[in-house]
Amino acid sequence: MLENSIGPVPLQAYLIVAAFLFCTGVWGLINSRNAVRVLMSIELMLNAVNINLMSFSSYIDGSIIRGQVFSIFVITVAAAEAAVGLAILLSLYRNRVTIDMESFNLLKW
Amino acid sequence: MNIAYSTELICFLILSAVVVSGSLAVVLLENIVYSAFLLGGVFMAVAGLYLLLNASFVAAAQILVYVGAVNVLILFAIMLVNNKEKLKPIEGLRTRKFISGGVCGGLLILLLRVNITTKWNLPGPTSIGEEATERIGEHLFTDYLLPFELASILLLMAMIGAIVLARREVSIPTGDINDLKNKKSLSDKKIPLLSENSLK
Numbered sequence: 001m002l003e004n005s006i007g008p009v010p011l012q013a014y015l016i017v018a019a020f021l022f023c024t025g026v027w028g029l030i031n032s033r034n035a036v037r038v039l040m041s042i043e044l045m046l047n048a049v050n051i052n053l054m055s056f057s058s059y060i061d062g063s064i065i066r067g068q069v070f071s072i073f074v075i076t077v078a079a080a081e082a083a084v085g086l087a088i089l090l091s092l093y094r095n096r097v098t099i100d101m102e103s104f105n106l107l108k109w
Numbered sequence: 110m111n112i113a114y115s116t117e118l119i120c121f122l123i124l125s126a127v128v129v130s131g132s133l134a135v136v137l138l139e140n141i142v143y144s145a146f147l148l149g150g151v152f153m154a155v156a157g158l159y160l161l162l163n164a165s166f167v168a169a170a171q172i173l174v175y176v177g178a179v180n181v182l183i184l185f186a187i188m189l190v191n192n193k194e195k196l197k198p199i200e201g202l203r204t205r206k207f208i209s210g211g212v213c214g215g216l217l218i219l220l221l222r223v224n225i226t227t228k229w230n231l232p233g234p235t236s237i238g239e240e241a242t243e244r245i246g247e248h249l250f251t252d253y254l255l256p257f258e259l260a261s262i263l264l265l266m267a268m269i270g271a272i273v274l275a276r277r278e279v280s281i282p283t284g285d286i287n288d289l290k291n292k293k294s295l296s297d298k299k300i301p302l303l304s305e306n307s308l309k
Contacts (some may be wrong), residue, residue, distance in 0.1 A: 002275045008114040008115070008117050008121075009117060009118060009121045009161070009228075009241070012224055012225060012229075013121065013125070013200060014158070014162070015177065015220075016221060016224060017125045017158070018194065019224065020129055020132075020217060021128060021132050022129075022216075023213045023214070023216055023220070024129075024136055024213075025132070025134040025136075026213050026216065027136060027209060027213040028135070028136035029267035030205075030209040031136075031205070031209055032136070033196055035143060036145075036183060036186055036187055037135075037136070037141060037209065039183065039186075040144060040145070040148050041135075041136065041184060042137055043148065043179060044132050044135065044136075044148075044151070045151075047152065047175075048217070049197075050171075051154070051158060054158075054159055054162050054164055055162060055180060057162075057164075058162040058163055058164065059229070059231060059236075060233040061234075062233050062234045062237060063216055063235070063236075064234040064244075065164075065244055066247065066248070068166070068167050068245055069245055069249065069253050070246045071261055072167060072170060072245065073253075073256060073260055074166075075170055075171065075174050075187065076174075076218055076260045076263070077260070078174075078179065079174050079178055079264070080263055080264055080266075080267030081181045082178075082182055082220075083182065083267050083268065084267050084270050084271050084274070085274075086183065086185075086186040086269065086275075087131060087274035087306070088274055089186060089189070089190070090189060090274070091273045091274050091275060092267055098194060099190050099194065100194070102197070102199055109235045
């Protein structure tokens with residue numbers, strides 16, 4: 001299972017790192033009270049997805065590398081998401097003078 | 110095991126240690142400025158992992174976009190909002206942290222189990238290595254042309270949306286602005302460039 005890979009680092013090692021990064025991002029997304037840290041957690045999760053795509057593209061799809069093209073698209077969308085998210089955050093801060101996620105319950109039933 | 114193998118292994122171990130510990134620090138540290146700089150470190154380490162995976166173009170794009178743009182944007186946002194704010198304590202926060210930690214740990218165990226038990230289709234075709242950049246260019250201009258153009262439209266929309274959302278609302282009275290009276294009232298208002306909250 002682990003010994004039939006090409007290089008010294010098996011595919012599973014990259015997937016383990018990506019899984020850990022993704023779970024850390026999910027935990028931070030749920031538990032952060034600072035809105036900027038929520039955006040940082042989303043970036044961590046997107047990076048975990050990118051590591052997965054890149055490792056599959058290198059180990060399983062080595063001649064066509066569709067995974068690298070996909071990760072470029074993910075990077076583009078992440079940049080757009082960060083820009084719009086931080087703009088929304090600035091506009092919220094201007095209206096409510098706080099960045100506490102617990103106080104953004106404007107739409108709560 | 111020759112020297113190339115051991116070098117790659119050591120590089121992978123160092124980079125993955127940086128990624129794991131850096132992401133934990135990003136989530137757990139109290140000071141958000143430290144978190145933002147450590148996030149830049151995590152992005153650089155992920156770019157190093159891409160280099161180990163024979164993807165130099167994506168590694169360069171990762172450093173340019175994430176470290177150069179996203180991280181700097183996050184630092185700007187931290188500086189623009191007031192981070193000295195004292196958060197009100199909320200009951201049940203500790204329980205919530207433990208429960209979500211359990212859920213995320215379960216998700217991690219599930220992912221690891223799937224990762225270990227799946228029979229991956231290895232070894233695949235040999236990696237094309239340094240031709241990857243040319244191949245990405247071919248992909249972007251042949252079979253992925255439509256997503257590529259859509260991505261450019263998305264970036265334009267995001268840019269305009271960010272400008273519209275983050276712009277300060279300044280109400281200019283309708284009518285002739287060149288009118289002397291209106292000009293005087295506009296200059297008398299003394300609209301501050303920074304709000305009082307961001308100056309504190």
